[in-house]
Amino acid sequence: MSLFRKSLASLGIGAAKVDTVLQRDVLIPGEALPVSIHVHGGETAQAVSNIHLFLCCRYEEEVASSRGDSQHRTEKVSQTCTLATWSLPEAFTIEVGEERLFDAELALPFNTPITIGDAKVWLETHLDIPLAFDPKDKDILTVRPDPLMDGVFTALEQAGLRIRQVECEAADGFELPFVQEFEFVPVSGPFHGRWRELEVVAYRDSDGLQLWFEVDRRLNGLSGMLSGFLGRGELKRQCHVPATTCPQQAGEMILDYLDQAT
Structure with a gap:
């Protein structure tokens, strides 16, 4: 059963979960973003190599577009920019049903987009579990002008x-x-x-x-x-x-x- 549960956990079934809680609802570029990372153990113990945080946004870039003719065209392509990152300094094991809490802090770059119009900013949290499905969490952020x-x-x-x-x-x-x-x-x-x-x-x-x-x-x-x-x-x-x-x-x-x- 233990081996079966480990196999399921490697596919994300009954695996550990991660949930990041923002300590502030409204963010301002140039300031710190404190967060609490909650890791919940699944149905089998799992080794976690790291926790990674990625502060991300999207932007538009014009790239050359080829349609099989001699005309030069461009089209807008959506790109993802990683604005800031954070990683846990050490590995750990999350036991069955265990809950662990980690505190982290990300510095928002001065030019983090203000979230009005089509501008979107989000925080991704990844649990790095070797040879297994990596649990993730995604939180949409509200960024106001400095x-x-x-x-x-x-x-x-x-x-x-x-x-x-x-x-x-x-x-x-x-x-x-x-x-x-x-x-x-x-x-x-x-x-x-x-x-x-x-x-x-x-x-x-x-x-x-x-x-x-x-x-x-x-x-x-x-x-x-x-x-x-x-x-x-x-x-x-x-x-x-x-x-x-x-x-x-x-x-x-x-x-x-x-x-x-x-």
Whole structure:
């Protein structure tokens, strides 16, 4: 029976299970994410080589597409980026019916995507069990803007701009393989009638917040303006907000900059 149970456990039947509990419901880039990892023993003892945590998100990348003709085409492909990882420093054995608890902490990178629009961020937990099915757990995370970005978003909203679309696009020259792009439309306020849309790319580091802007004044507009610039490294109209700036001042700085630059 023991051998039979071990065989079933190797297929994931009656095997150990893992459940990760987040200690915070709302996360902010640049801060720590504390978690508790609960490992529940199954119907047979199992050796666990490691526990791995992966903080992940998706982004879009344009790749060449071949359809059997001479025309050059591109298509958007969804890619997964691992933002941060954590591993247990030692192996252990989980006995029948045993429960074990491990505490871990992941540092969220400054440029972890804000989870609005199509942006998704999740935490995967893997039990590494040799020669067996590896139990997994997946938790969807809620990521809100850090204070500087929140100050900028608040100011744009108060100026009559509304977020229409948010995308994570592949880009070179940054710490991560992508940047997050925010598309705004003016529905009232000083920019209504002057612009059709505003696209913003934000990049955060310990020195502060770097922002790039592209304004479309034409009636028919262009979709994904910044994604084209990103691929050629031609982003312009950039503004740097120092890390020591208070959120309200950050928002005022951006509005003044946009008013003068456009």
